[in-house]
Amino acid sequence: MSSPQPSSILPTYARSNLVFERGEGAWLITGDGRRVLDFGAGIAVNALGHAHPHLVEALTSQAQKVWHISNLYQNPEGERLAKRLTDATFADLVFFSNSGAEALEASIKMARKYHSANGQPERYRIITFEGAFHGRTLATIAAGGQKKYLDGFGPKVEGFDQVPFGDDAALKAAIGPETGAILIEPVQGEGGIRPVPTERLRALRQLCDDRGLLLVFDEVQTGVGRTGKLFAHEWAGISPDIMAVAKGIGGGFPMGACLATAEAAKGMTAGTHGTTFGGNPLAMAVGNAVLDVVLAPGFLEHVQQMGLLLKQRLAELKDRHPAVIAEIRGQALMVGIRTHIPNTDLAKAAENEDLLLITAGDNVVRLLPPLIIGEAEVAEAVGRIDRACQKLEDEMRQPLKGAAE
Structure with missing residues (x-):
């Protein structure tokens, strides 16, 4: 495989290798059909998702x-x-x-x-x-x-x-x-x-x-x-x-x-x-x-409901993965997961599960999904974070297993 051509863009960003071709609601799709759940929303920009x-x-x-x-x-x-x-x-x-x-x-x-x-x-x-x-x-x-x-x-x-x-x-x-x-x-x-x-x-x-x-x-x-x-x-x-x-x-x-x-x-x-x-x-x-x-009737109430559901489900993950998750914080659909491990590790593990999250200060990973998300997207995102946390915990145990042997 030939090496990629050097970019002419000023290198002020450490970009992921993901390349998206189009978006649908809370999802982004790559050229080869990979579907990625977007809980970053372009850093809280795509409030109504993609291609609304x-x-x-x-x-x-x-x-x-x-x-x-x-x-x-x-x-x-x-x-x-x-x-x-x-x-x-x-x-x-x-x-x-x-x-x-x-x-x-x-x-x-x-x-x-x-x-x-x-x-x-x-x-x-x-x-x-x-x-x-x-x-x-x-x-x-x-x-x-x-x-x-x-x-x-x-x-x-x-x-x-x-x-x-x-x-x-x-x-x-x-x-x-x-x-x-x-x-x-x-x-x-x-x-x-x-x-x-x-x-x-x-x-x-x-x-x-x-x-x-x-x-x-x-x-x-x-x-x-x-x-x-x-x-x-x-x-x-x-x-x-x-x-x-x-x-x-x-x-x-x-x-x-x-x-x-x-x-x-x-x-x-x-x-x-x-x-x-x-x-x-x-x-x-x-x-x-x-x-x-x-401003349509019921929209902000929907945001509040989805935010409450998301925080409740993440609180359950905190109990299930105490080695990874230290705290859940935030308001409605502006949620942070403070981690015991480097926040970049959780963000990368989530990306490997086809979920986009964003890091922030205080060792926090941000969840900033489109405001149009429903219960199905919340459940899907939490499931992917669950799998990401489980894999991180498995990796943490591997050196201990090798030492015991």
Whole structure:
């Protein structure tokens, strides 16, 4: 067999050898017919699975009309999507982007501009939390604060003060005269599926109100139904001032959004921010199609039910495979398995069982299936994880058997 040709793609990803030709719902199919159950959903992006007919129809229909017009002209589909998002959330205004990192950049700029517009430009600093992930731009890696993403990229962008996750005393001590906002994920995704307790989110809202700070939520991974509500912060009964959204809102099409109250956005006047591709007609058509499905009666209840079933079945696996599984955590269909072994071992063993999972921080493997999954897919995924765990345990016993002989 001839060796594969070297890739011309920048080698910033350690890619699997899997090559998928098409997808159907929660399944991906290779060229040779191998069917793989997708419980990664493109890192929580394919919220409605693969080739969802309503999304396909919306995209192909728009593609026959106009693809791109820029933001110099009116965009009715964009106006419609923005109105639906503001009607369904705390927000008054929406800025559309192409990705989560861009939505976070807009959020950061908005928070700084708010205080500048209030005559306090010195209040530009933002408090963030250990374990956070907010994107890969220079500003968002500074916000996330993780050394592995910062190394080698020169001076860290100024203006971010990181505190330990869940340390209220450290949080309060970090607030100074230059502090303008607090930025947090309601559930840390890359950080290991670590939910922020409801009472802590409420306390953050009160703290921001008391200190004149803006509360910014990163709901790039948690949003658009992933936790069983349209957005995860709804479980706490509070609202942010600014929120970054992406991933699921495009159902697989590149799209992000920064949502805000009119007060928080008051500094963002004409010319203060922009994007060439953000809010293009293709993305807006798909975004509206996603909301058609996610906001339909009973859909979020289905997500909650499948999430409960998945966690119950995984809890049974924890009891059956204590040498592999340490903890099950998460909310609805954003679930983490913390492992005793390297999380990469479980992810690879699952892939060998034709199941896609994704690793995260804190030695966690993430399960982020399409929100459309049913009981059959849950049972299938749990069965494949069961087999993967059993094979890993068998491998662990082999050296002991050899030593005994």
